[in-house]
Amino acid sequence: MYACLCKYLRPCLFLLVPALLAVACSRIDLAYRNLDVLVPWTLNDYLNMNRQQKTWLNQRLKQHLAWHCRTQLPGYLTWIDEVRQMVASGQVTEQQLQVRTQQAKQAIAKVADQITPSAAQLLRAMDDEQVREMRQAFTEDIRERQAKFVKTPLARQIQARAERMEKRLTPWLGELSPQQQVRIMTWSQGLGEQNRQSIANRANWQAHFSEAMEQRQSASFEPRLEQLLKNRESLWTPEYRQVNQRAEREARRLLVDIMAQSSEQQRQHLEQKLSQVRKDFSQLKCMQG
Template sequence: MHNHLTGRSKLLLLSIAALLLLSACSRINLAYRNLDILIPWSLNDYLDMNSAQQARLKAQLREHQAWHCRSQLPIYLEGLETLQREVDEDRIEIATLRAHQRKMHQAIEAIAVRISPSASELLGSLDERQVRRLQETLAEKQRQLQEKFVEPELPRQIRERAERMQERVEHWTGRLDAAQRQRILQWSHALGEQNRRWLDNRRHWQAALVEAVKRRHDADFPTRLAPLLQEPEAFWTDAYRRSVPRTEQATLELIRDLYAMASAVQRSRLSQRLQGLHDDLASLDCLDEARP
């Protein structure tokens, strides 16, 4: 139900690629087991990797996946259990939501730190043709996003943003009533020109990435790349930086209010969805190695 990750997504950050793939799959455990296939397939749109690069990346992804399952998934499961308990006990408040938000950010940071050496190795191995492909694809994706999210008139942006949020919420709660839909529209109005700020920020980060990749053969390339993955906030535009606290606060208040407005049926469905997500993750065979 949280909308801020989309604003921070970095297309070459493997952790985000993984999250996007997982969220698009009806069975998270199936997607998780096949990340070593799915992520190279997704990244190939940008890099057109050769067979040696693909083989090396798959091997590294298997190592990262084992680490993630062993050290991170147990934390996710604990967080889901806590969240479901808070839902069942009517304790969805700003403070509890902020606690989950902090844990989410910590999880992303841990993944970014872990995959930085692999990202450095992969990007450092690119030839000139692959770098051009990367630049061209990033520019084309940016153009598509500009056309979809920024070029429409602001009232349409607000309406479509509300529709996207409504769809995400209804996945967890079932159909929303008129008052809940109006609350989402109010949230979308409050965000105003956030689409433009997000896309400008995305362009700014990508420009820094491309500049770093152009100097991929320099000895300090890993050091130059690491902050882009591990500390993306350092590359935010001023406008986006100013907007983030407001956007996060507005979204947390939206989640709190929608929960307060939820019917017993909606709350039950939310609890069942959380339990299903927990069960999917808990069924992964790799977790056996993490259990005492």
């Protein structure tokens, strides 16, 4: 359930860190084998790689996955145990959620540190045509998001946001009560038109990335790439920084209230889901050695 709030707390940074972000809709082992779509550089969305580049990337990802399993996954098991204890003891508070979120951010930062040199090597090998296609993909991405999330009437944006949250929460808690559904709608209404600032900030990041790619053969490229992948907050627009802080706060409050309103059956369901997630991780082949 916690992973479903990542979109509102910070993309790809809330809870169960890279692989577990896909748990709600995918098996753990499948998600882990496809860590390349979960790390902070979703290249496949924007870059049209040739066969040689794809082969190189697949080989490098195997190395990163081996590192990740050997050095990072054991800590995830401890983290899941802490989350389970938080739920079992009824200590789902804003303070506890902040602690868990900070731990997840630190875990993501370690992944970014590990993959940045590989990302830099791959991106330096991109030719001018591939970079041009990437910029076009960025432009289309923003156009589609504006059409879907900004240019629709505000009332529809609010309704759709509430529906998405209900859809994410249900697998973890089971059927939501009318009271919980009302709380989700109140949360969605409170966020207002934040989609506009979020997409503008996304476009700003893409512009910085495009500028960096124009200098991909320079000595300053890798440090700039590290900032783009690891220290994204340093590039946030002032408007989005304010919106994001508020969104994080409201997401924590929503989760606290949803858990306070939860039934015994829902809490048991959640604990069972978390236990299954831990089991799935511990049974990954890479953990058996």
